């Protein structure tokens with residue numbers, strides 16, 4: 013395994029302010045989530061229903077996707093298939109260029125972050141303006157998102173006030189009161205909404221049966237994007253498809269309680285194709301694969317595609333709480349990122365992420381669709397070892413064979429113990445072997461203290477005492 017995550021996490025671990033911001037925010041959300049989920053006597057049944065729906069949806073994804081194409085087209089929309097990020101960026105760029113517009117509004121979309129759409133549009137001379145408050149903060153700071161739901165979770169109110177004062181005209185007297193910050197962003201965005209001709213959105217769900225697309229958000233800015241412009245382009249990962257409209261009822265009960273700890277989402281927008289005189293005149297749905305089909309081929313890892321991006325697993329993860337999202341170097345941080353990124357981007361790109369976990373299981377306990385993240389982490393560790401590091405066959409197999417032989421007979425075990433002691437004791441300093449292990453074991457020792465082996469084992473001491 014590489015040390016990429018451990019190295020990327022170091023600056024965050026040394027930043028006390030960042031750790032305090034993360035701890036405050038994640039603890040507040042996780043406590044609220046626990047309260048609102050406890051209100052429902054059938055919460056566990058709802059989770060099981062969510063799991064079954066997502067399982068059925070991914071098992072027959074090919075059928076549901078073809079149905080989406082038919083139903084969206086029948087409702088007046090157009091469906092585009094994007095096998096990878098480059099294709100999705102090209103499709104969106106060409107659609108916008110055809111309108112002659114040089115500026116588009118965007119409603120929060122992880123899929124467009126994943127494919128680097130803003131950068132690709134900038135290369136075509138098109139400016140994408142983020143309209144979600146947290147995304148706007150990240151964009152103004154030239155920063156990157158560090159949380160699925162609260163992309164600016166690493167910034168506190170004082171930092172946001174300074175950012176607004178520096179970037180938004182007329183905000184010199186702004187305080188760090190949340191209402192004032194929200195009002196400043198609202199005034200800045202309102203004009204953009206009114207003049208925008210093109211919007212780009214993500215999607216939380218699409219329904220195969222009806223061709224409806226669904227976006228949930230908290231500020232209402234998303235709804236402005238979805239209704240005011242003339243052209244709406246939605247970029248959606250293929251795993252977001254649900255078979256039936258009734259499935260939405262389960263998902264819309266699970267998602268708000270797990271994400272923002274609300275009983276109901278403040279703004280849930282649903283649209284089906286285009287409707288003359290109401291909303292955008294043109295609608296395009298870009299179905300993004302970008303590693304999802306390959307993920308489906310792994311019978312253990314494919315459950316990562318069940319994720320509904322609620323972020324509950326981030327808020328309870330002891331690793332995320334200390335490192336924040338940037339250390340994951342991916343659009344998807346936290347426990348879900350640790351299993352999704354290596355599968356979507358290729359094992360080599362996210363090879364260290366399956367180790368970014370203590371395997372405590374807190375993520376599994378809160379996941380609204382019951383994704384067994386710890387089991388997938390262990391599975392991916394095995395895959396990285398075999399497919400990237402080349403372990404598992406020759407070297408590792410031989411080492412395990414030797415260990416098995418040593419443990420099989422007491423005499424051999426005791427000889428191995430004596431040999432281990434003779435080799436390890438010279439490495440000890442003040443009773444500990446810390447950061448001094450040779451070769452590949454050195455990385456193991458950078459974050460762990462290994463006590464020096466005692467001069468004699470318990471058995472030796474016992475034998476000596478009896479004799």
Ligand code: SF4
Pocket residue numbers: 270318319320321322323324325326348375378379380381382383
């Ligand atoms: S893995 Fe589960 S808990 Fe984590 S973001 Fe996805 S749905 Fe939410």
